[in-house]
Amino acid sequence: MKTDNNQIEKWILPKPINGDEIYNCNLNITLQKVLIRRGIDISNELDEYLNPSQLPNPEEHFNELSISTNRIIEACERNEQIAICGDYDADGITSTVLLVELLSILGAKVKPYIPSRQDEGYGLNINMINEINDNKDSLIITVDNGISAFDAISKANEYGIDLIITDHHKIPNRNLEIFSLIHPERTPNNSPYKYLAGVGIAYLLARNICYKKKYDINKSTANELFCIGTVADMAPLRGANRKWLKEFLPQLNSTTNKGILSILKKLSLDNIAISSDDIGYKIAPIINAVGRIGNPEHIIDLLTNDSISTIDKLTKECFAINRERKRITTVIEQEALEIALTEYRSNKQFLVLTNKDWHPGIIGIVAARMVDKFNLPTAILAEANDGNFRGSIRSNTKLKVNLALEECNDLLLAYGGHSAAAGFSIKKKNIPMLKERLNVIAHREFRNIDLIKSIKPDAYISLIDINLDFYKELCLIGPFGIMNPTPIFWTRKCKILNIYKLKGDHLKIILNDGTTSIEAIKWNGSIELKTNDLIDVAYFIELNTWKNSKKIQLNILDIKKHNKIVDLKIHKKIYQCQLDDNRNILITNANGQCISSDQYKTSKNLSSRQMLFAKKILTFAEIALGKVA
DSSP: OBOSOSSOOEEOOOOOOOGGGOOSSSSOHHHHHHHHHTTOOHHHHHHHHHSOOOOOOGGGTOTTHHHHHHHHHHHHHTTOEEEEEOOSSHHHHHHHHHHHHHHHHTTOEEEEEOOOTTTTOSSOOHHHHHHHHHTTOOEEEEESOOTTOHHHHHHHHHHTOEEEEEOOSOOOSSOOOSSEEEOGGGSOTTOTTTTOOHHHHHHHHHHHHHHHHTOOGGGTTHHHHHHHHHHHTTOOOOHHHHHHHHHHGGGGGGOSOHHHHHHHHHTTOTTSOOOHHHIIIIIHHHHHHHHHHSOHHHHHHHHHOOOHHHHHHHHHHHHHHHHHHHHHHHHHHHHHHHHHHHHHHTTOSSEEEEOTTSOTTTHHHHHHHHHHHHOSOEEEEEEOTTSSEEEEEEOOSSSOHHHHHHTTGGGEEEEEEOSSEEEEEEOGGGHHHHHHHHHHHHHHHTTTOOOOOEEOOOEEOOGGGOSHHHHHHHHHTOOOBTTBOOOOEEEEEEEEEEEEEETTTEEEEEEEOSSOEEEEEETTOOSOOOTTOEEEEEEEEEEEOGGGOOEEEEEEEEEEEOOSSEEEEETTEEEEEEEOTTSOEEEEOTTSOEEEHHHHHHOSSSOHHHHHHHHHHHHHHHHHTTSOO
């Protein structure tokens, strides 16, 4: 189905669901269909999906977890000084704070170390090791980094400092001379711990320490920090991530962490049920902003401080930094967009955009926005303080950017990351060669791939069926995020009763599909609409809590002008379908031959094969025309 939006060119409608797949349970049938389409066996897996069972003993899944735990407990009991070496993003910050807080409670002498983004770049480095040695720390625990810090590892060994690495980035094909490694890649196949982010590994370690010390981890704020870091790092919501987030997220706004409470209050989230979207779009950007363009020690101080006056001061500083981050981002995005358009029109399939004056802390955000606009993997490069260039890459999900960087490793000074996001450093003279090579890789990988941007609605729904009860059931199949995305619903033939522009080119719309009316919002709305227009809409269902009121609203992803005739593509052939005056379905093929749903039921002129094919087309048409979910 083609759309009127320049970015989203088609909707890929969901497959029909057989009636025998629906289970007699308390979950709404439309939501059951969402889960079935996501591969959930409703009759056998629903209970486990809604209420995940207990996790296995982590020491059976991480071979070196036991010796790591014992070494840390020993350090606490011997009054050794422990260094927690983190990173400047939200995952690294929450991981650092989590272990600093817990180990301090257990009596350890512990100090956080975060590298400077501008001066040192990502992860553990020699300067950090030298400082740790000068401080006479005898144990280093890395969180969310360290797996590729070979020079720093060698320096730690030279000083005789025990090094425990907890990380989730790809393990290099190289022997690591360290005390121990806790990494999800080392777990068995199908382990529920496979998807943990950096904060997840730190949390797992903390839980194990608490178990052996007979300390209740709920007396710390580790649960809340786990939620923030996991969502911020876009970790897949499977296994342990899903179970813990589902368990802890409802408790987030009752945290005892005064810094988190201060952030929530400033964001007006302190009196509502906090969702993963609230973390991803509101809380995490505050934390990330400080690491991007400010001093990450500010956010660590905020999250570990008990002084109300200090917390108020730090909160104001962090929010001011975030406002500045937004301003810088807007400027860089406009400049990057001009370069990207030229690259795109030149048939580049891996956008590599460079400007020495761009802020290295912002380039990751801008790379993600270029991917949104062009649906192509994008690298944004800026000059760092050492004269080399830092690059940040985001993928369109169709190319694994960490593997692409491996193919370019001879051009790079350093690199690392995931399939969807990665970073690197490079000498200026090598940038043209990198640009050419990444484009060759992208053309190779995309040879047989459709790059048209599309959305995949999960189910059709009438507006009258969207209410608070439905929303509560929708929340039951959450939390939503990577590998469990927020369901997309769609509705046909919605009449615009009212429409008005909000600040920032956003649209507020009142819609009625003939069953009831509902409020909707379209962010960055560019399509021309007017009152009484008939439109089809694809959207998320949200709870608007503005000014303490609770009201369901639609967050519109895409709009297309309504047409009573819908084109269906089945087996590379186009069929037109529509409803007649009696609401029977009428299907017309490319040769002008027609069949209606009532004819299909009574026809004696169709062969058994034709009957089966007609039934198949009609079941798809039922969804396309909004007759079934």
